[in-house]
Amino acid sequence: MTEPRIDPLRLQAYFALMEVSGLLRHGIEQQLREAGDLSTVQFQLLATLGDAPQGSSRMTDLADGVVYSRSGLTYQAGLLEQRGLVMRRPSPDDERSTVVTITEAGSALLEQVFPGHLEVLDRVLFAPLTEAQVASLADALGAARDHMRATPPRSAAPRRRRSAEPSAD
Amino acid sequence: MTEPRIDPLRLQAYFALMEVSGLLRHGIEQQLREAGDLSTVQFQLLATLGDAPQGSSRMTDLADGVVYSRSGLTYQAGLLEQRGLVMRRPSPDDERSTVVTITEAGSALLEQVFPGHLEVLDRVLFAPLTEAQVASLADALGAARDHMRATPPRSAAPRRRRSAEPSAD
DNA sequence: TATTGTTATACTCTATAACTATA
DNA sequence: TATAGTTATAGAGTATAACAATA
Numbered sequence: 001m002t003e004p005r006i007d008p009l010r011l012q013a014y015f016a017l018m019e020v021s022g023l024l025r026h027g028i029e030q031q032l033r034e035a036g037d038l039s040t041v042q043f044q045l046l047a048t049l050g051d052a053p054q055g056s057s058r059m060t061d062l063a064d065g066v067v068y069s070r071s072g073l074t075y076q077a078g079l080l081e082q083r084g085l086v087m088r089r090p091s092p093d094d095e096r097s098t099v100v101t102i103t104e105a106g107s108a109l110l111e112q113v114f115p116g117h118l119e120v121l122d123r124v125l126f127a128p129l130t131e132a133q134v135a136s137l138a139d140a141l142g143a144a145r146d147h148m149r150a151t152p153p154r155s156a157a158p159r160r161r162r163s164a165e166p167s168a169d
Numbered sequence: 170m171t172e173p174r175i176d177p178l179r180l181q182a183y184f185a186l187m188e189v190s191g192l193l194r195h196g197i198e199q200q201l202r203e204a205g206d207l208s209t210v211q212f213q214l215l216a217t218l219g220d221a222p223q224g225s226s227r228m229t230d231l232a233d234g235v236v237y238s239r240s241g242l243t244y245q246a247g248l249l250e251q252r253g254l255v256m257r258r259p260s261p262d263d264e265r266s267t268v269v270t271i272t273e274a275g276s277a278l279l280e281q282v283f284p285g286h287l288e289v290l291d292r293v294l295f296a297p298l299t300e301a302q303v304a305s306l307a308d309a310l311g312a313a314r315d316h317m318r319a320t321p322p323r324s325a326a327p328r329r330r331r332s333a334e335p336s337a338d
Numbered sequence: 339t340a341t342t343g344t345t346a347t348a349c350t351c352t353a354t355a356a357c358t359a360t361a
Numbered sequence: 362t363a364t365a366g367t368t369a370t371a372g373a374g375t376a377t378a379a380c381a382a383t384a
Contacts, residue, residue, distance in 0.1 A: 007303075009303055009304060009307050010287075010290065010291075010303055010307075012307045012311065013295075013303055013306040013307035013310060014290055014294070015216075016306075016307060016311045017186075017189075017190060017193070017306070017310050018190070018193075018194075018209075018213065019234065019314050020186075020310050020314050020317065021186060021187070021190030021194075022190075022235075023314075023317045024186070024187075024317070025187075025190075026237055039350085039351085040187075044187065047184075058365085059365070059366065060364090060366085065188065066191075068195060068352075068353080069352065069354085070365080070366065070367085071352075071353065071355095071366090071367075071368080071369095072351075072352055072353075073366090074366065074367055074368080075351075075352080076351090091365095094361075094364095094365080095359080095360050095361085096359070096360045096361070096364065096366075097360095097364095097365060097366080098365075098366060098367095118175060118179075121179065121183055122179075123320075124317060124320065125183070125313055125317075126179055126313075127316060128312050128313060128315070128316035129312060129313060133305070133308065133312065134176075134178055134179055134182055134309070135178060136302070136305035136306070136308070136309055137185075137186070137305070137306070137309045137310070138178050138179075138181045138182035138185060139302065139305070140298055140302040140303070140305055141182060141185035141186050141189050141306070142181065142185045143297050143298055143302065144185070144189045144294055144295075144297060144298060145185045145188050145189050147293075147296060147297035148188075148193070148293060148294075151292075151293065208373085208374085210374085227342085228343060229341090229342065229343085236375090237375075237376080238375065238376055238377085239343065239344085240343090240345080240346095240375075240376065240377080240378095241374075241376075242343090243344055243345080244374075244375080245374090247344095260342095263341095263342080263383080264342095264382080264383050264384080265341065265342040265343075265382070265383045265384065266342060266343080267342075267343060267344095
């Protein structure tokens, strides 16, 4: 029942992270909704595609970074496609894969939304921070992100079905 | 149409923040669900109460930090109360207010869940970070949080109805 | 009249499992 | 058989607006 190794600094960082990300997400959600009728997830998908080599990505790769489950991505991609912001078509290399590509309309919307997005970001998140703090933030969070990306989510793998369950037929 | 003031460092910090908080929330969600059948929000509510002066807080104050809308908090508080983890009763000072208090069962559950929670935290978030990085994180995020708390969410105030809309009856 | 909290309702989003098609 | 993606479905969570009660 002893709990000696609760590092106050970590707790502090953790709670601050959760509160900041929550409030930030909330503030951002409003701006994105008003400026482009986008949810945060949809914006992240568009932004990820906008940053990708040919504005394209496989569904699975997209799901890795932004969304949790595949069906969730299919849902969101469907919404974006309906609005003409992305295109989906089968990969030439592997007929099983679907390549998602941001359209011109998608890029345009991204550009339309971006300035206000940055403005909110500056006002809500970065305003009180020094350059050094911003740098520290980018450094530490970048390291954490790389680590998380590399870590296999040991329970309930998102993209790989455990082969331990034989079909038992 | 020029966008010269996109500070790459801030963008980097921002995207990392969103990805880290998203993945962290996801990982935490699983642990909390398994260890105590709690959602992240419910855990945050309990943790906030556990940290409060008498394990108590007004609904409105609770909503401020953790949840977004009042009805959302009422919903969550109802769930927690059903499970006997919190108690609600009218404030002695102000009959309009409701004071939420964490129960012994609530504290017990918190303690039950906490070790595993910290373990996940260390493994997923803090493992790759140096002490200096953790300190920087706590510092910068703490500053951001204080700023966000102090900032009136200028559009669609969460707790105050704009008086600009006359009942027009 | 303003504030606190609840309720009713509608909607968005997410996850699970079953399914199809290709490698 | 394993992988990529979709679909159907069910469930949780959130916000909005209307409401009741107290200051």
